[in-house]
Amino acid sequence: MQIDKCLILCVFSVLTIFSYAKEIVIQSPDKKYNMVITDEDGYLHYSLKWNGKEKIMPSLLGIFANRNWNDGLFIDKVNFSIKDTTWVPVYGERSKVRDNYAEYELHIGKLKTKDKLILDVRAYNEGMAFRYRFPGGQYLKIEDEYTEYSMPEGTLAYFTPKAQTEYVCLPIDSLKGETERPLLMKNIDGSYTCIGEAQVVDYVRTKYVLADNKKGTLRAAMYGPVEDIAPYYTPWRYVMCANTSGEILENNDLLLNLNLPTKIKDVSWIKPGKVMREVTLTTKGGKEVIDFAVKHNMQYVLFDAGWYGFEYDKSSDATTVTLDPRRNPDPNALDLQEVIRYGKSKGIGVILYVNQRALQQQLDEILPLYKSWGVAGIKFGFVQVGSQVWTKWMHDAVRKCAEYGLMVDIHDEYRPTGVSRTYPNLMTQEGIRGNEEFPDATHNTILPFTRFIAGAADYTICYYRQDFGRLEKQDDNYGVPRSRTIKTTPAHQLALAVVYYSPFQLLYWYDKPSDSKDEPELKFWDDVYTTWDDTKVLNGEVGEYVTIARQKGDEWFVGSITNNQSRKLSYPLDFLSEGKEYKAEIYEDGDSSLPSRTKVKVYSCKVNNQDKLNFNLKPSGGVAVHFVPL
CATH class of the missing domain: 3.20.20.70 (Aldolase class I)
Incomplete structure (x- = not known):
């Protein structure tokens, strides 16, 4: 691993020496994410592969801040670093969070001006993230963002126009108006891609709309203008990919890692x-x-x-x-x-x-x-x-x-x-x-x-x-x-x-x-x-069912819900500690097909991590289980 890092550092030292590099290849620590950024013909474009498969086709990057950072651009130099730490949140879905990424700092120049734009890119095993940064001391008025996401043919997306509206799964090109973030998309091969933003603190909300005259392409849609004085940076834009939607949920610590550590010195009074x-x-x-x-x-x-x-x-x-x-x-x-x-x-x-x-x-x-x-x-x-x-x-x-x-x-x-x-x-x-x-x-x-x-x-x-x-x-x-x-x-x-x-x-x-x-x-x-x-997604399909297991100390709690249809559901108990026996306290809808607050069946059984639980969920039903070590 040390040799790997040295080789990468040597390569990017060379890139720093030679200006106007036309293509930058960015990889996550596990090499699964592969992003390519080019400045061909004066435009910044990026594409993204995950596990060797194209997830985002060549898409535009750029921003309007005092001037149009869209054309006449070139990659001047690239700085590179690696970080691998673990931090302990005050509370969360996990008691420890690993923060491991390769960071690339792309200095972007523009013809006929001395102004500079920096594109920060972080490559995590959980996803890719980038933001625009202005290093100078100038007054800024950011009026538009050109970031695009050109999706492979056949991609479906779970649209919702506002934070409290219903979701509908539609082809990308069927989008009418804005859609909220995060935006989960299903690829034609059954895998998933999710895009969103992190660390929105002193900026505007950014949703997504269809790009004009570009089939299957979304673009960032800023709520309105942003005014400040540089140095200044935009929120992070992230892309997450996975074989299942549950894997994306399990990787959502990415958003926390894209934010600053706590600024509260004494957190003892913060009690969930x-x-x-x-x-x-x-x-x-x-x-x-x-x-x-x-x-x-x-x-x-x-x-x-x-x-x-x-x-x-x-x-x-x-x-x-x-x-x-x-x-x-x-x-x-x-x-x-x-x-x-x-x-x-x-x-x-x-x-x-x-x-x-x-x-x-x-x-x-x-x-x-x-x-x-x-x-x-x-x-x-x-x-x-x-x-x-x-x-x-x-x-x-x-x-x-x-x-x-x-x-x-x-x-x-x-x-x-x-x-x-x-x-x-x-x-x-x-x-x-x-x-x-x-x-x-x-x-x-x-x-x-x-x-x-x-x-x-x-x-x-x-x-x-x-x-x-x-x-x-x-x-x-x-x-x-x-x-x-x-x-x-x-x-x-x-x-x-x-x-x-x-x-x-x-x-x-x-x-x-x-x-x-x-x-x-x-x-x-x-x-x-x-x-x-700890938190694990045991199974699930978007809009159909989901089972999530969560650990606290030696105890585990599992919740399963189904959609409006009845469903047979099972999951192995391999998340339980090996060699231990547990009492499984089960809370299941009763025999009546009609929902009733008096029709919950409560029972228990002895289990270990070699066992499997099986349930018949009622329409719109669910089951809750508490595992207590014996």
């Missing part, structure tokens, strides 16, 4: 946990949820919208407890300080919802106030996303929360790009079509391979299917009424606590403590964790 929402906005209701949380091994209670007034009114004061009469007409119903004190006496923290209208006006005032109240965290509501102004504001707000020891849950359209590595007080975020939208099981089996590649998501998991007695129009505007009812089985919802990763895991979203009848199946949520030592 399970959360239950309080909606009555009363002292009595708050204490009841706290008692329920204690009984069911939960760690936090969330006071949702309405505790400080009508959240959409900019005059509502988030430094006061002033109940929104739309949610509770009794202005004296909630003594928030008493609830916080009661929670502390029981070991339960309180999280407060604050709409961005109040956050934008009062952030510097409420942070020291909430710290003095003993609040554990803030849920940002109805945030603005996309523009550079709001992107920067959002991450500055997370940083300021860290200064006051407050954890954060960002809701609505915000999607993560790995920033939780730098500010691990950002526990989770929405940016997902979760149970608030009452999605079906097929949608739920798409999410692990699309949205969750980006990181944690607050899906708002439910258990008791409450029909709220209200009818709403469908999103298609056809006027078809529907009831607000969870569309999956109880075991499906139980399994989501393992399938879906979220350090703040919101459980019982539409439920109340009074709904509980001490059902034995709730023990699974009592026992489950929200962060993990």
Whole structure:
């Protein structure tokens, strides 16, 4: 291996001496990724092979920043380095993360100007990443990006226009308008490619649209302009390839590696946990949820919208407890300080919802106030996303929360790009079509391979299917009424606590403590964790089914869900420690074909890593298993 590195360094020393190299070959440490960058005819193009197969055909690179960095370009010199380290996250899907890559710094010149552009490229075994960097001290106005992704013929993509809309699998050229990132694509040979962005901190959101007059080609679509002063760099653009969609999910630590190490010196106050929402906005209701949380091994209670007034009114004061009469007409119903004190006496923290209208006006005032109240965290509501102004504001707000020891849950359209590595007080975020939208099981089996590649998501998991007695129009505007009812089985919802990763895991979203009848199946949520030592995707197909296993200490938890169809599902237990026996506590939908909260079958058996479990999953169903060493 040492000889290999020396040879590579010698080759790139030669490249540094001779300017105007026309072709640069970039390889990942395991040699599986092979990217070629050329400056032929004054244009920068790249192509990508993985395992010897073409995944991205020659595609344009470039950016408009003060001038057009698109034509008249040449590769001036190349610097090269290798990094191989391991770091320990504050929390995560794994207790250790390897950060191993070859880094290439391509200095790009432009004819008739002395300005310089640097193209940083990192080659990981998990994927390739690149960004544009401006080394000078000039004022920058970035107005467009020319990055393209020319896909092989027959490629399909899982499109969704917004962070909380449904996914649809279509040929690349059928895309209408923008599609969200990450974007998972299926190649004609059955393998997968995923593109996305990482470390979006002081920039704009970038989605994807069809390139004009280029069949099968996507291009980056910036939300709007970016203004700053160099030195400055864009977010990373990454490409991940794998034989299965599950392998891409297993490699999503790539996004964390593309972000800076934590800037929080003392992280002892950052504590993941399970959360239950309080909606009555009363002292009595708050204490009841706290008692329920204690009984069911939960760690936090969330006071949702309405505790400080009508959240959409900019005059509502988030430094006061002033109940929104739309949610509770009794202005004296909630003594928030008493609830916080009661929670502390029981070991339960309180999280407060604050709409961005109040956050934008009062952030510097409420942070020291909430710290003095003993609040554990803030849920940002109805945030603005996309523009550079709001992107920067959002991450500055997370940083300021860290200064006051407050954890954060960002809701609505915000999607993560790995920033939780730098500010691990950002526990989770929405940016997902979760149970608030009452999605079906097929949608739920798409999410692990699309949205969750980006990181944690607050899906708002439910258990008791409450029909709220209200009818709403469908999103298609056809006027078809529907009831607000969870569309999956109880075991499906139980399994989501393992399938879906979220350090703040919101459980019982539409439920109340009074709904509980001490059902034995709730023990699974009592026992489950929200962060993990290891994570494995045991099986799965996008939109069909998925099984994910997660380890905490000596215990393993496994969640399986199917789409709207019934399914026979099995998986070997070779992830368990060799030579040990385990008690497998199994939570499976009962014999009834109709979903019912009283129809969960709970049983156990003794297993080891030579065994295999087999299940018959109901339509929209699932199964959850807790493996405890004996």
